[in-house]
Amino acid sequence: MSKYKVKPLSPADLKTYSLRSRKDKVNIKNFAQTLSAEKSFAGFVRSLPDILAGSDFKEFISLMVKAKNKNRAIIFGLGAHVIKVGLSPIIIDLMKEGWITALALNGAGIIHDFEVALTGQTSEDVEVQIKNGHFGMARETGQMLNDAINSGVEKGLGLGEAVGEMIAASNFPYKSMSILSAAYNRKLPVTVHVAIGTDIIHFHPEAKGEAIGKASLKDFFLLCSLLEKLEDGGVFVNVGSAVILPEVFLKALSFVRNKGQPLESFSTAVFDFIHHYRPYENVVRRPHGKKGRGFYFIGHHEIMIPLLAASLKASNPKA
Numbered sequence: 001m002s003k004y005k006v007k008p009l010s011p012a013d014l015k016t017y018s019l020r021s022r023k024d025k026v027n028i029k030n031f032a033q034t035l036s037a038e039k040s041f042a043g044f045v046r047s048l049p050d051i052l053a054g055s056d057f058k059e060f061i062s063l064m065v066k067a068k069n070k071n072r073a074i075i076f077g078l079g080a081h082v083i084k085v086g087l088s089p090i091i092i093d094l095m096k097e098g099w100i101t102a103l104a105l106n107g108a109g110i111i112h113d114f115e116v117a118l119t120g121q122t123s124e125d126v127e128v129q130i131k132n133g134h135f136g137m138a139r140e141t142g143q144m145l146n147d148a149i150n151s152g153v154e155k156g157l158g159l160g161e162a163v164g165e166m167i168a169a170s171n172f173p174y175k176s177m178s179i180l181s182a183a184y185n186r187k188l189p190v191t192v193h194v195a196i197g198t199d200i201i202h203f204h205p206e207a208k209g210e211a212i213g214k215a216s217l218k219d220f221f222l223l224c225s226l227l228e229k230l231e232d233g234g235v236f237v238n239v240g241s242a243v244i245l246p247e248v249f250l251k252a253l254s255f256v257r258n259k260g261q262p263l264e265s266f267s268t269a270v271f272d273f274i275h276h277y278r279p280y281e282n283v284v285r286r287p288h289g290k291k292g293r294g295f296y297f298i299g300h301h302e303i304m305i306p307l308l309a310a311s312l313k314a315s316n317p318k319a
Contacts, residue, residue, distance in 0.1 A: 029050075030049055030050035030051050030055075040314060041310050041311065041313075041314035042314040042315050044311075044314075045057075045058060045061060045311045045314065045315055046058075053297065053298075056295050056297070057295075057297065057311070059293075059295075060267070060269055060295050060297075061308075061311050061312060061315050062315075063233070063235060063267045063293075064099065064235055064312055065312070065315055066233055067233050067234055067235045067267075068098055068099060070232070070233050072229065072230070072231075072232060072233045072234035072235070072266075073101050073102065073226060073227075073229035073230050073234040073235075073236075074099060074100055074101050074102075074234065074235050074237070075100075075101065075102045075103070075104065075226055075227070075230070075234070075235070075236045075237070076091070076094075076100050076102075076103050076104070076237045076239060077103075077104040077105075077236070077237065077238045077239065077241055077245040077246075077249065078091070078103060078104070078105055078109055078179075078239050078240065078241070078245075079106060079108075079109070079239065079240030079241035079242070079245065080105070080106060080108035080109045080111070080112050080240075081240045081301060082109075082239050082240050082301055082305065083109060083112040083113055083116065083122070083179065084112055084122065084123045085300075085301050085302040086302065087301060087302065087305050087306070088113070088116060088177050088178070088179050089177065090305055090306055090309050091103075091179050091305075092177075092179060092182040093309065094309055094312070095179075095182060095183060095186060095188055096182075096186070097312075097313060099309070099312050099313075100188070101188065101226075101229075102188060102189045102190070102191070102226045103160070103179065103183055103188065103189070103190045103191070104190075104191045104192075104193060104223055104245055104248070104249075105160065105190065105191070105192045105193070106192070106193055106194070106195075106198075106241055106244040106245060107192065107193070107194040107195065107198055107199035107201075107216075107244075108198070108199055109179075109192065110145060110159070110160075110163045110180065110192055111141060111145065111199060111200065111201060113163075113167070113178050113179050113180050114141060114144070114145055114163065114167065114178075114180075115138075115141060116174060116177050116178065117167050117170070117172040117174050117175040117177060117178040117181060118140060118144075118170075118172045118173075118174070119174070120173065120174040120177075135200070136200030136201075136203065137200075138200075141200065141201060142200065142201045142203075142204025142205075142206060142207070143204065143206050144166070145163060145201045146201055146204055146206035146207050146208070146211075147166075147206055148162050148163050148165070148166035149162055149163070149208075149211050149212060149215050150206070150208055150211045152165065152166075152215060153211045153214050153215050157215070157218075158191065158192070158215050158216075158218040158219040158222055159191075159192040159194065159212070159215035159216050159218070159219050160180065160183075160189070160190030160191050160192040160219055161184065161189075161190065162215060163180050163192070164180040164181060164183055164184030164190055165184055167180050167181040167184070168180075168181040168184045168185055189222060189226060191219035191220070191222050191223040191226070192215075192216060192219050193216060193219060193220065193223075193244055193245065193248045194212055194213075194216040195244060196209060196212065196213070198244075220248065220251075220252065223248065223249075223252050224252045224255050224256050224259075227249075227252050227253060227256050227263070228256055228261045228263075230263060230266035231261065231262075231263055231264070231265060231266060232265050232266075233265060233266065233267075234266045234267075235266065235267050235268070235269070236249065236266065236267075236268045236269075236283070236287075237268070237269045237270075237271065238268070238269070238270045238271070238272075238279055238283045239270075239271045239272070239301065239305065240271070240272055240273075240301055241279070242272070242276045242278060242279060243278055246276075246278040246279045246281075246282035246283050247278060247282060249282060249283060249287070250282040250283075250286065250287065253287050262289060263287075263289055264289030264290045264291055264292075265289065265290070265291035265292055266288070266289075266291075266292045267288075267292045267293050267294070267295070268283050268284060268287060268288070268292070268293075268294045268295070269283075269284075269294065269295040269296070269297065270283050270284055270294075270295070270296045270297065271297050271299070271301065271304050271305065271308070272296075272297075272298060272301075273298065273299060273300050273301065274298065275296065275298060279296070280296060284296050
């Protein structure tokens with residue numbers, strides 16, 4: 001016999017109701033559909049469950065299709081990791097097919113794009129190189145990129161256009177894999193947003209702070225002009241930038257609204273492999289006006305971006 005004075009409550013008089021009378025959040029009509037091997041990729045997208053991220057993904061694909069069909073801006077902000085995991089051909093194809101109308105990169109983006117174009121490889125082993133003072137000391141990277149920026153400033157170019165022009169005009173054996181070159185050849189704007197000291201080319205003797213700053217500031221105001229074209233159904237997508245591009249995007253958005261463009265109707269999305277504070281706040285939650293929506297999709301870039309690209313191409317009857 002228990003010594004406790006308090007007795008356990010009894011379930012004897014529990015008030016219940018029929019399960020069939022309850023309104024639930026999940027219904028089998030929203031479940032995933034099985035897909036045979038013969039089905040198209042569009043069928044795969046339709047087969048996703050209309051629940052949580054599955055529903056969000058289908059809605060986002062629909063908004064991208066509408067943006068493309070209305071000739072609205074579709075701007076991709078890319079962290080350099082997107083290039084490092086081998087997605088340049090996917091990005092170039094999306095540009096070619098009209099799914100990207102402009103690009104924004106951080107400073108590391110031009111480094112990896114350049115190295116891929118020149119040598120067909122990139123991403124040095126930092127853990128090894130940092131111990132012997134070799135990290136970031138590749139001669140061609142520091143010299144040629146800084147030379148392109150310096151000469152580009154003299155011609156009145158922004159940083160993205162200057163580097164794109166240099167790679168496009170080169171005889172680099174792998175320049176077909178260059179995002180910057182492909183964009184330059186298609187006259188698609190590329191803006192590059194640099195934090196001084198974050199990139200290896202900044203400590204090479206050819207680096208000129210005034211040129212880097214001037215070119216990157218020019219690109220900031222170019223991005224502002226591009227954001228104006230988001231109104232009425234455009235889309236901004238941040239892929240793999242945790243700090244720089246979300247911060248730049250929010251400031252550019254504020255500048256555009258201050259200049260008189262309300263930007264009431266556009267959508268945004270973040271693709272990243274973990275949930276970050278700034279992309280969520282600055283891209284997904286804070287920016288929207290009276291219309292529009294933000295999405296956050298989590299997964300490895302090397303899976304999610306090919307999935308996105310295939311879904312877009314398969315889901316658009318006008319593609």
